[in-house]
Amino acid sequence: MNIPFDIIFQIFVVMCAIAAITVRDLLSAVMVLGAYSFFMCLMWAQLGAVDVAFTEASVSAGIGTILLIAAVLKTTRRSKD
Amino acid sequence: MDFIIAKYNYWIYIILMMIGFYAMIAKSNLIKKIIGMNIFQTAIILFFVSMAYKKGGATLPILTNADMHGEHAIQVAQYLNPLPHVLMLTAIVVSIATLGVALAIAIMMYRKYHTLEEDEILKAIK
Amino acid sequence: MKTLGLIVSIIVGAFLMYGTIDMPDWGDPNSPASIHVSPRYIKKTEVETATPNMVTSVLADYRGYDTLGETTVIFTAGMACILLLRRRKEAGKARR
8 A cells, every 4th residue: 555645745735724714713723724835835845846845835834824823913813613 | 547547636626726715705704714815826826836747757847967068958858847837936926915915904904893703894884 | 605605616616627627637748738838948948048947047037027027016015015004193093
């Protein structure tokens, strides 16, 4: 039984996406979105797009998560859905 | 079975896009909507980058030392397609710009209405 | 609203999955995206730009105006964020 890497990454990415929109606490949702961005970065490195993976790891998983955390801290953590 | 093996990657990208689309339509929290928009954008970028992939021993789009000195001719099938990578490099940076502006608008609405839920904002406007 | 959103997203996803029947196979080396423009970049990038990384040469050399326009987009987004989040002290109170 030899499961290729891309199937594992795809399952993880879909799970992280579903978790990010179902968690009620907004800070937890933002952290799960950071994990989603990191798995997406690994997937692009596995597809051979190393420059895109570098950009995703620094820009989207770094600056994007920081922007979202700052916005959540400025507003509120609670959400109804 | 061959058909499923050839196409299942596209279906996973479409499932990711559906998750983001559902979050943009059905969730009432503004931050959740922005998270859904981010997932949608990443799914589209993933679809574009996967079009650059070539099965059968293609390597990264970086020339090796032997290629640079012209020791043998460059085979096109030996390297991945660099063009979608370049276009998506631009799209990632633009997606961060839209994320920043959307979060700024959400913070403005929280300052004015003291809530992030869409239905409460609609009630306060009326 | 929730069931309506679910129905709409499932319909859109079904149409897109129907569209993948006509797509080329995943990872096909002879797909239209791989045989039209990019062979010229792959073959000529060493002669014309002397850069080993093709992505960098296309980004900064062949399509430099694209990157210049991207800088304009980032500047506009930064200015919009500053204008939206600025705390209006005296002028804002007078206007409200």
